[in-house]
Amino acid sequence: MAFNLSNARAISQYSGLSENASLYKLLSDDDHVPNGLSDVSQWFDIANLNNGTNNAKLLPPNSGSNFTSRNVIEITEKGNTGSFGAVWSNLNASNKANQNYIDINKKQTMSMWLLFGGGRSNGNYGDGMAFVLQGQGDDAFNHQLITNTPVGGETMGVWGVPLRTTVAELASSAIQKSWALEFDTKFNGDNSIDSYYDVPLNAFPDPTQINHIAYSYPGDSSSYTFDSQNDYPELIHYDPTFKIDGQRNILTDQQWHHLTITWTPESMTDTGKPMITYKFNDETLDGAPKKPTLKKTSILIYLRCI
Numbered sequence: 584m585a586f587n588l589s590n591a592r593a594i595s596q597y598s599g600l601s602e603n604a605s606l607y608k609l610l611s612d613d614d615h616v617p618n619g620l621s622d623v624s625q626w627f628d629i630a631n632l633n634n635g636t637n638n639a640k641l642l643p644p645n646s647g648s649n650f651t652s653r654n655v656i657e658i659t660e661k662g663n664t665g666s667f668g669a670v671w672s673n674l675n676a677s678n679k680a681n682q683n684y685i686d687i688n689k690k691q692t693m694s695m696w697l698l699f700g701g702g703r704s705n706g707n708y709g710d711g712m713a714f715v716l717q718g719q720g721d722d723a724f725n726h727q728l729i730t731n732t733p734v735g736g737e738t739m740g741v742w743g744v745p746l747r748t749t750v751a752e753l754a755s756s757a758i759q760k761s762w763a764l765e766f767d768t769k770f771n772g773d774n775s776i777d778s779y780y781d782v783p784l785n786a787f788p789d790p791t792q793i794n795h796i797a798y799s800y801p802g803d804s805s806s807y808t809f810d811s812q813n814d815y816p817e818l819i820h821y822d823p824t825f826k827i828d829g830q831r832n833i834l835t836d837q838q839w840h841h842l843t844i845t846w847t848p849e850s851m852t853d854t855g856k857p858m859i860t861y862k863f864n865d866e867t868l869d870g871a872p873k874k875p876t877l878k879k880t881s882i883l884i885y886l887r888c889i
Contacts, residue, residue: 609698609837610642616653617696617839617868623654625676626683630669632724635733639668658712667735671721685716687857691846694866699768699794701837711768711794711834713741714844715801716859717761725757725801737771737780741801745776745816750804753816757801762883764798764844764861768835780818782810787823793831796863797823798881827864827876841866843875857883 609615620626629639638659642649649655658668672683685691699711717723724733724740734744734756741763743753770790771778784790797820799806806819827833834840843865847858858880865875 609839610649610651610655613651613653616651616655617841617866618870619654619696621654623656625681626673627656627670628673628675628721630671630724631722632669632733633722633726633731635724636666637668638663638666639670665735667733667740669724669740671723674721685846687846688848688850690848690851692843693846694841694843697766697840697842698838699766699834699836699840701835710736710739710771711766713739713763713765714842715741715758715761715763716846717758719759719761719802723758723761728752728756737769737778739765739767741765742780742799742818743801743807743816745779747776747814747816750807750809750816753807754802754804759802761801762798762859762881763801765796766834767795767797770795774813776815779810779815781820782815782817783808784820784823787825789831790825793825794834795820795823795825796833796877797821798859821881822879824877824879839868840864852882854882859883 623643624641627641629641630637640657642655642657644652644654648657656670658670659666672685674682674684676682685693695714697712715723725738725742725744726733727744728746733740738744738757741758741761743755743757746753746756767781770784770793771781772785772790773779781790781795784795799819799821808817808819809815810817824833825831841864843862845860847860849855849857852858860878860880862875863877865873865878867873
């Protein structure tokens with residue numbers, strides 16, 4: 584998986600690209616990679632995770648597996664299962680003008696290119712990734728309540744760590760003061776406490792066969808519930824999307840996808856609450872704007888989360 588970022592405060596997690604994924608082909612020349620920021624390291628930091636290994640790394644032009652003139656952030660490496668990574672905007676630049684952050688009192692726009700890999704035939708694909716707005720800090724990641732170790736899998740390093748506990752404890756183990764937009768490439772609906780978060784999506788047609796995009800509030804207890812049969816925790820998904828233009832495989836198609844997110848402060852909305860609009864597939868690979876295949880708006884109902 585790889586990021587090609589423009590301006591974002593984001594975190595991502597992935598449990599290894601499929602062996603079928605053509606990441607190396609996509610990074611073989613400039614024709615396969617969208618243009619992005621130059622000198623990405625100036626604007627983004629590889630997060631320092633407590634008691635955990637951050638597998639994210641910068642791929643400068645013509646370095647490692649990146650044979651292009653573009654700057655790319657690789658969240659996890661192909662075939663490296665059970666791994667996770669995080670990258671956050673850099674708030675520590677000595678030049679204040681170069682500090683990268685979101686001012687929630689002003690209208691803000693962020694955009695990035697996302698690559699989720701592909702190859703679902705052998706089931707060897709990752710869990711996805713999430714874009715997160717948060718006020719916890721540069722070391723934000725979820726954590727085991729006792730060991731403080733980050734947890735991947737169905738949580739994507741963002742949501743609460745699945746335990747038979749209270750919703751308050753689940754929320755306390757997630758990224759705090761946050762809103763997250765997840766790009767989920769694996770349906771977690773197995774009869775296991777570690778793979779049960781997507782069970783509420785069973786009300787939708789064939790959820791096990793498709794990717795989905797949805798948002799929620801990781802650090803808020805109202806984002807979680809428990810199954811009445813086996814007491815497994817479930818995640819509440821807001822406004823999930825499973826199909827785009829009639830297609831189910833909306834993420835793991837070995838294609839770059841452009842995402843634009845706009846934050847509108849409460850002072851500029853009719854509801855008196857902040858609003859987030861996200862547009863998916865709203866640019867062509869050469870940067871030309873096009874009609875997005877997905878456009879949705881989230882009115883933030885939990886102001887304390889940001």
